[in-house]
Amino acid sequence: MPLITSLSQLDLSKNYTYADYLTWQLTDWVELIKGKIRPMSPAPRVVHQRLSSRFMGIIYAQLAHQSCEVFHAPFDVRLSKATPNGDAQITTVVQPDICVVCDPSKLDEKGCLGAPDWIIEIVSPGNASHDTKSKFDLYEENGVPEYWIVFPGEKTVSVFVLHEGRYQPRGDYYTPGLIPAHTLPEFGIEWAEVFEGV
Numbered sequence: 478m479p480l481i482t483s484l485s486q487l488d489l490s491k492n493y494t495y496a497d498y499l500t501w502q503l504t505d506w507v508e509l510i511k512g513k514i515r516p517m518s519p520a521p522r523v524v525h526q527r528l529s530s531r532f533m534g535i536i537y538a539q540l541a542h543q544s545c546e547v548f549h550a551p552f553d554v555r556l557s558k559a560t561p562n563g564d565a566q567i568t569t570v571v572q573p574d575i576c577v578v579c580d581p582s583k584l585d586e587k588g589c590l591g592a593p594d595w596i597i598e599i600v601s602p603g604n605a606s607h608d609t610k611s612k613f614d615l616y617e618e619n620g621v622p623e624y625w626i627v628f629p630g631e632k633t634v635s636v637f638v639l640h641e642g643r644y645q646p647r648g649d650y651y652t653p654g655l656i657p658a659h660t661l662p663e664f665g666i667e668w669a670e671v672f673e674g675v
Contacts, residue, residue: 489514495555495567499587506551510615512568515607524629524675525574525599531671532575532597532627539664545579545594552576553588554596556619569615574599574627577661592616594660595623613637617644623660632672 481487481501492512501507506517529549536547554576556569576593578584583591596616598608608626616624617639624644626635633651637644638659650656650668658664 484514484516487514492568494565495570496564498570499564506572508572509568509570510611517572522601525601527675528599528627528629528671529574532599532666535666535670536575536577540577543661544581545577545661546581546584547575547577548589549575554593555588555590556592556615557590569619571612571615573597579661592619592621594621595625595658596621597625597627599627599629613644617642623658625656629675632668632675634668634671 479486482503484503484505484507487493487501493509493514494512495509498507498509508515508517533547533549540547550572552572554571554573555567556571557567573593573596575597576589577595578589579594580591583589583593598612600608613624613626620639620642622639624637624639626637627633628635631651633649634656635649636647636656636659638647639645647659648656653667653669655665656668658666
């Protein structure tokens with residue numbers, strides 16, 4: 478079997494598994510959504526990186542003495558309801574911008590197996606429908622308890638919390654004040670700490 482180093486060597490209409498994904502040596506980041514390859518956006522813009530770094534730093538500092546851990550892309554999150562699962566049965570692997578995992582049994586040397594407790598995606602130009610529709614549906618279906626969508630241009634965070642299997646909106650935050658994290662008690666992020674100067 479030839480070494481896969483370029484997306485052009487793969488049939489994008491075919492279904493693949495995480496076992497296939499592990500054999501690829503691509504220079505491009507990709508996600509696997511229900512067996513289909515989805516190339517990720519080109520390298521994130523400066524504003525995306527600034528926001529990602531700020532969220533990461535704030536969350537990391539607040540979680541320093543807790544059991545939860547925060548991770549940022551590139552970090553494989555294998556979404557599978559049947560866990561533990563063989564790599565050949567997993568057909569969805571995503572790279573969230575930021576995710577928080579509170580159950581250490583979901584972590585292994587490859588990343589996270591199962592739904593993280595909280596995911597934050599920062600919308601990139603041309604990628605809005607993926608984060609607001611495709612990933613929204615995917616995270617909801619796979620039981621991710623809390624999902625934040627960050628809109629850099631509008632300096633807005635839309636917060637959704639899973640309730641009875643469906644995401645319920647918990648607010649759009651676009652002015653200075655606290656953005657509460659619903660899955661982590663007494664945890665929140667000040668809007669200004671993330672967006673001021675961006």
